[in-house]
Amino acid sequence: MRILLIGAGGVGGAFAAIAARRDFFEAIVIADYDEARARRAAEADARFTAARVDASDPDSVAALAREHGITHVMNAVDPRFVLPIFDGALAAGADYLDMAMSLSRRHEAEPYAKVGVKLGDEQFAKAAEWEAAGRLALVGMGVEPGMSDVFARYAADELFSSISEIGVRDGANLAVHDVDGNEIFAPSFSIWTTIEECLNPPVIWERRREAVDGGWFTTEPFSEPEVFDFPEGIGPVECVNVEHEEVLLVPRWIDCERVTFKYGLGAEFIGVLQTLHRLGLDRTDKVRVGGVEVSPRDVVAACLPDPASIGPVMTGKTCAGVWVRGTGRDGEPRSTYLYHVVDNAWAMAEYGHQCVVWQTAINPVIALELLATGAWAGSGVLGPEAMPAQPFLDKLVEYGSPWGLMEVPER
């Protein structure tokens, strides 16, 4: 296996650090628009080399893949670049993995009721080409989507006889404090992307609505607020519906009645995003301020600490998981949360990467290892839930970062 990793940012860097400890591949070419950044990430292992790539150009991606005899293209950049990398990989005859799918565009007339172009639609539209070429595009293979989809498949295969709802629930108790011990507002992920994600219309799937738009529909942002009690000391966090890939992936492979994604932003963070929107500070078009023009959203990002820099001063844990409700194998009602928790202190000490990017990066490394060993195989455009779950979950344990399971009390 010869891997082309595109993107040497936070997640790409953690991917390289995790992969360096595994022996399932022959070589990784780490490519970035900023070649110096690629070179720094490539220092981690003798099997790594660095290159420059323009991820917005399928020809640049294909040429680099052919030059290095690449078998698998690993996309670790911003979702704006999904399609050129996806197309470039197929052109070069390589398999492809990503951690976020092609972007959505809202329904023009009824954005908060109906779906327009959905997440991943532009990738699934090309599924026949991938199948015809005998190549695999394994899409949404990070933590969420990714590990969450594997949990959903495991629950359907092993724990439940019928499923009423598969609800991804993501929460954390991460905090950053200043030198005086006061907590400061410092998101562990890009505020630019978070605004984009959280202000898009959230998407939900229901089987009973399958006759209209295949069962997918949208709501107002921050809909259906709910407090979910996360495990391992994280505790209760306010969660709201957010547009996310699992809702588009899970219903294609798993038999259930409803799929949701709720993000544990917490009441404070939701309030911040709503205020930014209310004041127009989420806008990306430029405004004139004195003699210059700036995008307000860029100003917000510039005022906050760089998420890549806060790992050493952050404390707490992050949790990804899936809450499955339905009927268990014994015929009794069952409500189970399958989850994976990473403590930032552990990720920093063990890998030198903060927990949120580390928890994202481990999943495509495991997926590539399973593809290398043949435990996972396929062709076309497939989600993680199209693959058997048990080998993946065994690898999580083998990599030293086990998953967990808890029954959720009825309220």
Place this chain on the structure above:
Amino acid sequence: MRILLIGAGGVGGAFAAIAARRDFFEAIVIADYDEARARRAAEADARFTAARVDASDPDSVAALAREHGITHVMNAVDPRFVLPIFDGALAAGADYLDMAMSLSRRHEAEPYAKVGVKLGDEQFAKAAEWEAAGRLALVGMGVEPGMSDVFARYAADELFSSISEIGVRDGANLAVHDVDGNEIFAPSFSIWTTIEECLNPPVIWERRREAVDGGWFTTEPFSEPEVFDFPEGIGPVECVNVEHEEVLLVPRWIDCERVTFKYGLGAEFIGVLQTLHRLGLDRTDKVRVGGVEVSPRDVVAACLPDPASIGPVMTGKTCAGVWVRGTGRDGEPRSTYLYHVVDNAWAMAEYGHQCVVWQTAINPVIALELLATGAWAGSGVLGPEAMPAQPFLDKLVEYGSPWGLMEVPER
């Protein structure tokens, strides 16, 4: 009486519109840094002329006052220019009025417990010079401070035998809606100034603390939140302590135990200000964004509608008043709110100025009329509560904008 009005902005323009209907003065010279703006305001009346002035330069103010034989200098600009205008007026042998006092500087070691340089300190320090010259500086003569101080004096003279607390309470139900009827976030006053005012340490005065700093002390921003039920349909609004001139003025002339100022910002607006502060978007120093440098607070202001432009699309009423608690003239406990409400629709129809600036501007016009008739007189640096209240309140009625009084039920 020959008046020099410095500042032809929102309040200056409304001052000119109100004064144009009165006959107590001979001439008003309207001066602004932007002479074209002064000329537009001067079109309202044949007794008005326009001039250019540099309000930051006492010599420019004094020269203009001497040139036009000015008897009264009316300061209607930003409080940053209080001292040069105040000094320029005295140098030219004129009386002086303003609507906000010289600025405070926080206590370096304990900003949220002790006062540093207080509002007006730099003006009161020169009181002997004004007295010696036989000239009057009537400071804080807008609506708050101004009308509120007159209310306090009236309560002490006419309604109470002893006063436990004089608490200014300012609230409104102003709203701005877009073409679809959705309420938009559009403050009726400069967000830049509001941030400055609300994030300064609030000041409180208590007689029992008089041995330390004369009884003045500070708290954390937004302290002592309280819901006050405003009259004339405005209803309950959340109010918090804010630094304001009345707390510095009232204890100098009125016998009471405690003086506070609470601003009815409302829970939503307080949340917005706290969020801006938490994200560093209230900062005035510049940050680098892409290739340019901007002050985040300027970006926030640029994203919001211009307060001067929203009068025609704003609805609702604004209320200024003083809540006085103590023992009434009958020896019984008394709790009374003395107030003045302006409906924006009325102010726009009657004067073409939005209610917040109109309600500010009427007070110095009345004060100048009372000085012209001799109903008010004095020398030195005096607050509005140093003058008899009844003639002022009678003029409010005569001007067609009566004040009100309500007993506040005990909670």
